[in-house]
Amino acid sequence: MQLADDADNSRAGRVRRRRRSREISRYAGRPTRLLWRYVGRRKLAHVVVLASVLIAVGCALASQYGIKNLIDALPAGRAHPETVIRAFMILVILILADNLFWRIGGWTAARAFVGVTGDVRNEMFAYLSAHAPAFFADKQPGVLSSRVSAMANAVYTVENTVAWTALPPCLTMAGAIAMVAVVSVPMSLALVTVSVGLALWLFRLANKGTARHQAFAARAASVDGELVDVIGNMGLVRAFSSVPLECQRLDAHLHTESAARTQSLLYLEKLRLLHSATTALFSAGLLGWTLWLWNQGRATTGEVVLVSSLGFAILHGTRDLAVALVDLTQHIARLGEATQTLLVPHEMPERSDTQPLRIERPTVDFDNVSFAYSGRRPVLSEFNLHIRAGERVGLIGPSGSGKSTIFALIQHFYEPQTGSVRISGQDISRVTLHSLQSAISIVPQDASLFHRSLLENIRYGVPDATEADVRRACEDANCADFLAAMPGGLNTVAGDRGAKLSGGQRQRIAIARAALKDSPILLLDEATSALDTVSELAIQSALERLMQNRTVIAIAHRLSTLQTFDRIVVINRGRVVQDGSPTELAAVPGIYRDTLAGQRRRFAAPEVS
Structure with a gap:
């Protein structure tokens, strides 16, 4: 009742x-x-x-x-x-x-x-x-x-x-x-x-x-x-x-x-x-x-x-x-x-008949989705993708192929021109925005932080979280070491857009924020692409803990970060051109195998010289 x-x-x-x-x-x-x-x-x-x-x-x-x-x-x-x-x-x-x-x-x-x-x-x-x-x-x-x-x-x-x-x-x-x-x-x-x-x-x-x-x-x-x-x-x-x-x-x-x-x-x-x-x-x-x-x-x-x-x-x-x-x-x-x-009219006003998103199994589906930004050519054309609950799926493809657009559509930042995006079988255009946002956590490529304390930044998605909960999330995100060195600890002000922190530190704060939110769906947008090797290792272990028991969709250019994933989906010109496990795709000709071979040669080159 x-x-x-x-x-x-x-x-x-x-x-x-x-x-x-x-x-x-x-x-x-x-x-x-x-x-x-x-x-x-x-x-x-x-x-x-x-x-x-x-x-x-x-x-x-x-x-x-x-x-x-x-x-x-x-x-x-x-x-x-x-x-x-x-x-x-x-x-x-x-x-x-x-x-x-x-x-x-x-x-x-x-x-x-x-x-x-x-x-x-x-x-x-x-x-x-x-x-x-x-x-x-x-x-x-x-x-x-x-x-x-x-x-x-x-x-x-x-x-x-x-x-x-x-x-x-x-x-x-x-x-x-x-x-x-x-x-x-x-x-x-x-x-x-x-x-x-x-x-x-x-x-x-x-x-x-x-x-x-x-x-x-x-x-x-x-x-x-x-x-x-x-x-x-x-x-x-x-x-x-x-x-x-x-x-x-x-x-x-x-x-x-x-x-x-x-x-x-x-x-x-x-x-x-x-x-x-x-x-x-x-x-x-x-x-x-x-x-x-x-x-x-x-x-x-x-x-x-x-x-x-x-x-x-x-x-x-x-x-x-x-x-x-x-x-x-x-x-x-x-x-x-x-x-x-x-006071221009809202382009995507929330419908009055929307219902809260109810997630029994966190699946994600794109059904014949076509989408184009205003005044530009289509980014996705009759795009179809099914992601099972608890599955880890990596998205790769050339720049402009539509990977970031997929993330934007999942979060209902835009409305597709045709087709639908569904989470747990529900069309996200018919669910409340608050419930949709609560179901999704994201770790972006460039972690965005407010000019507030680290404590406020980490519990931004869960304002009533206790400090003990925040500290556990920080431990899972490998933040404890640099937080201990901060003059104010969790009360240290991050600076404008996190200017007082390094890139790796900002990423770990973003991971802690996502861990505390504890959403069933996790989006990773190039979470380790701009980091040094030491920071990448620390963040990879933190991400491994964060991905447990969640449906994960990750955009990555470094294919080494996707080797433990269940599936790799290769996108080109707004369509799925390859779909399979890392082992399966490495064995067949295509964008994935060519990209993987190129990255292996690039990382091996210094050792040869």
Whole structure:
């Protein structure tokens, strides 16, 4: 009953993830809708921020009216001091309330806006990690990581800009225009007309600059990608004395980015200049109109001061609103550009009706599989292969014959165009990805390690493994000797991609990781090809222990490593051309016997000389 409940829960989780994935992909190129998605998750906090800003701006505007009352009360203040005191107390209360509500909004926003940023990063990483390997093959890691950060930063900046730069001047202008109506309704109507016209004009001009802002965002992401690419391959750069060349290449990218950024900023300055000239003329006209009313006896001295201060408030408000609109346009354009890069639909979404992989006997079958990478010729053509449970099978063949593609298809990195791949009789396209990955361990040619402790790297596939379990796996992988020499033992940090370890040490860590995972199917991808003889012997003995009681498929160029295997499968041009035991294939003409003879001559040559 518990297993059934777990399966139902897992199926419900997959349906939710699939639905969420489809939902998120719809936001590509729709940054405003994406913003509302995250704002909606923290509605209460955003309502508090909005209400705080609204009340604070209202108090600030009321303070202007309070000043007007205080000025009008002064002429008769000596005879009636209570009038002045009342006006003074009201003004003080309004000023205190103004500051209090700004602080309430600021405290709430500090948590809410940062929380939204975390939501964006988490969801974007989850969506990004669900892409098929082909997506990552076409993109630089630095570009993708910079897009995730750019999205989060853009959302945070937009929220801050709206809350503290765009919304207050909007409210100030609306309130100021309403208060001007107390002095003169025609003046208030004129302010409405001018303000709305100015805002629409600025918004239209700001929209025209979107292409410039998007171009800058794309160039900035490209520079980030180049930096990560070069820094990640710094050893290669130095080995080929290419530091000056890479500096020149980066300088060219920076020059392009700087030009795009300059175009974006100059357009912003053009908008600000036009706005400044317009609002200066507008304010002068407003003040002149108020003085004319005062001269006609239709406005008090306090009302002249009120309209003057409100006029400057409107002046500064339209200026701040113009700056905010331009900045918002720039950041929303950057957000839109990032969504178009990251939120492309998943090429291989997990089906909602998948079932967990149940392995009774770990067999592997390829049934009439044909596969080609996008835009390239077929790699496998009607490929058939049956591997029995517990069998050790070596794959050999010329480069490009399809060996690595077979491994990729077994792990469901790609979907074959025709045919099916089955494990324990189940089509892997109809099983959950998690259960498939749990059933397979791999020791790659170039062991990939995180910049984390060796302990974390080894138990990466089994996070809850005890340290005792890890140490047993290390003993099986012949790691104990060099781990004892490490300054921190298992707590030693491996460095970027395992840079602090030798090739042989990295391979043994990968073997320990696979041994700890204890999966029924083991893939070995040239696990000893780039090692010296001593390291190879240590790793061969570790691999021998690892292969016990597992179905093993190995890619190898050194045929000596496959002599204890049950079968050798020779692949050429996407088809099986030979299949048999090492002894059987060595006795018949073909690729295997020719390769074996060539390797024996090569290794024997030094001894002859």
